[in-house]
Amino acid sequence: MxxxxxxxxxxxxxxxxxxxxxxxxxxxxxxxxxxxxxxxxxxxxxxxxxxxxxxxxxxxxxxxxxxxxxxxxxxxxxxxxxxxxxxxxxxxxxxxxxxxxxxxxxxxxxxxxxxxxxxxxxxxxxxxxxxxxxxxxxxxxxxxxxxxxxxxxxxxxxxxxxxxxSHLAFLHGRSVEDDPTRVVRAARYGARLGFRLAPEALRQVEFTLSVWPWAWQFGDAADVVPPALGTRLRMELELLLDREPWAEALALLQAWSAMPLLDPWLQTEPKLTRRLGWASRLGLPAMAALVAAASDPIALAQRLQMPLQQRRWLEELLELRSWLLQEVFSHSWSDWDALEWTRKIEAGRWSVEAVALAVVDNPPCRRPLLRWWGRWRHVVSPISARELMAEGLRPGPELGEALRQAREQVLATMR
Missing domain, CATH: 3.30.460.10 (Beta Polymerase, domain 2)
Incomplete structure (x- = not known):
């Protein structure tokens, strides 16, 4: 017209x-x-x-x-x-x-x-x-x-x-099959404009995802995934998470049963919005927090070709989850003080971001993990290396041990 x-x-x-x-x-x-x-x-x-x-x-x-x-x-x-x-x-x-x-x-x-x-x-x-x-x-x-x-x-x-x-209508009957990133785009516009999928568009999304027309299947190698389920999907998600009211957009994707485009577990994750809200408070990229909730975060990160640094955080998160399950929850961790938690966390050599992702998981020991992230890791020795050297200590292992013990004395007084 x-x-x-x-x-x-x-x-x-x-x-x-x-x-x-x-x-x-x-x-x-x-x-x-x-x-x-x-x-x-x-x-x-x-x-x-x-x-x-x-x-x-x-x-x-x-x-x-x-x-x-x-x-x-x-x-x-x-x-x-x-x-x-x-x-x-x-x-x-x-x-x-x-x-x-x-x-x-x-x-x-x-x-x-x-x-x-x-x-x-x-x-x-x-x-x-x-x-x-x-x-x-x-x-x-x-x-x-x-x-x-x-x-x-x-x-x-x-x-x-x-x-x-206030409808979002696709232009033809194979729009989602041709390019499934259009579903994420629909969530972006829906959240931004307050629109909803037209009835025929919703039926197309539900039917197309139920029959999964793409040759690639979950579990297949990430290097053969079609672009609309890999890099292009990541770019659309980044726009959704960075520029749109993401809580509303993610709720729309779940309402449309569209989360299996990423991972089936995300479809039934009831606290997805809370996870990303905590991630924002802790300074984490929203994409990393979202992928961390998947059934196989590493496989999804590889499929989306996320930055290598964020993939390493996710790998460390899986190690940290395993440690929590095997070493923490089987012990009386509630009696551990700031010093004990700091020793154990820092012995694992996990990145600060991996620990923050573990906080976002909301485990039973979330509070001490958060305290380490926010307070305990920042504690330093009250006496400097220069002052210790002035007292006669030479640079080397002995000096480092003295600084460590002085720091731990402070941690022993904290909660």
Whole structure:
């Protein structure tokens, strides 16, 4: 559906979009359109009275090559106005700033999936084909820009209707099968906008996950996992955890029975929100805390290709859990004082982050673990090495032992 519109963006964007449209139309090819979140949020503001969300960037799609338009912009506006140019020729995209406004410029394209969860095969296409490859109908609308400042709203998939219903609707019946990260994206938008999956979209999620169409299965090697269940899934989760109301988003994933995309155990974990809340207080990455609750944290971390340091924390956490089970819970650990706990924890040489992850597990001995993390590990000898050397001790094992004993004397007085 194509409709005229009085839809406007903040006044700071209007002259810029008009200038871009003029430069593009002077090339004499195709259409230039604003797409994505800016169009969706502008419609929410103007037609439904939602607060205006200033877009962090402007997504523009051109029919044809982006190279010609980028060259014209650089020649016309000059290096003072056009800055931070980053071109990806293989994808037909470019990032740049014009007068400080971040612009994502992309050639219109089509996508086809050779197998579920794989990366798509991309070819140049029309604006209509570009909209048809997107995730949700509310993100598949475009404002075609004309040099005179007029705009034409293109809504071929009923996005305005779904905006009015606060629905997230996929564009076709195999959307989740092609790209399961769309489910995580749905949780992001649902949490941010207060939307819910349309009934047919919820049925698609439930059915697709119940039959698990991907060739890769849990327990298979991580190096053969399709990207949408590996690295792309991690990137979507990072956006969810870093930028969105993550508690609401994770609750949506559980409500949709979608957590098996990560690990079946996470679907029934009742304290997932509490875990991540504690992780935030302890300065832990939310992703590490989430993966730590999986049935096999190491396998999931490898599949998602998490940073090596975080994988090491998880490995240490498993060692620490084993130690707690075998050495702590079988003894009268409740009688241990600060000194005893500090000796035993530090003898294990676990990282501070691994101990913090163990605190997030909420074991029976959570309190002393937390006290070590927050207080006891910071205790130092009340007398310095320099002072001990002034008393006649030489650098070496004897000096180190003296410092250790002085520190332990302090710990022995603490609770």
């Amino acid at each position: 194509k409709v005229g519109t009085g839809l406007t963006l903040p006044v700071i964007y209007q002259p810029l979009l008009q200038s871009l449209a003029k430069q593009f139309h002077d090339q004499g090819e195709g259409r230039l359109a604003l797409v994505g979140g800016a169009v969706r949020d502008a419609l929410l503001h103007h037609q439904l009275g939602e607060p205006w969300r200033v877009p962090p960037d402007l997504d523009l799609v051109v029919e044809g090559s982006t190279d010609g338009l980028l060259s014209r912009l650089q020649d016309t506006f000059g290096p003072k106005r056009v800055t931070n140019v980053l071109v990806h020729h293989q994808f037909g995209t470019a990032e740049l700033r014009i007068d400080g406004v971040l612009i994502d410029l992309a050639a219109a394209r089509t996508e086809t999936y050779t197998a579920p969860g794989q990366n798509p095969c991309v070819q140049h296409g029309s604006l209509d084909e570009d909209l048809a490859r997107r995730d949700f109908t509310i993100n598949a609308m475009a404002l075609v820009q004309d040099p005179d400042g007029s705009q034409l709203l293109i809504d071929p998939h009923g996005g305005q209707e779904h905006l009015a219903l």
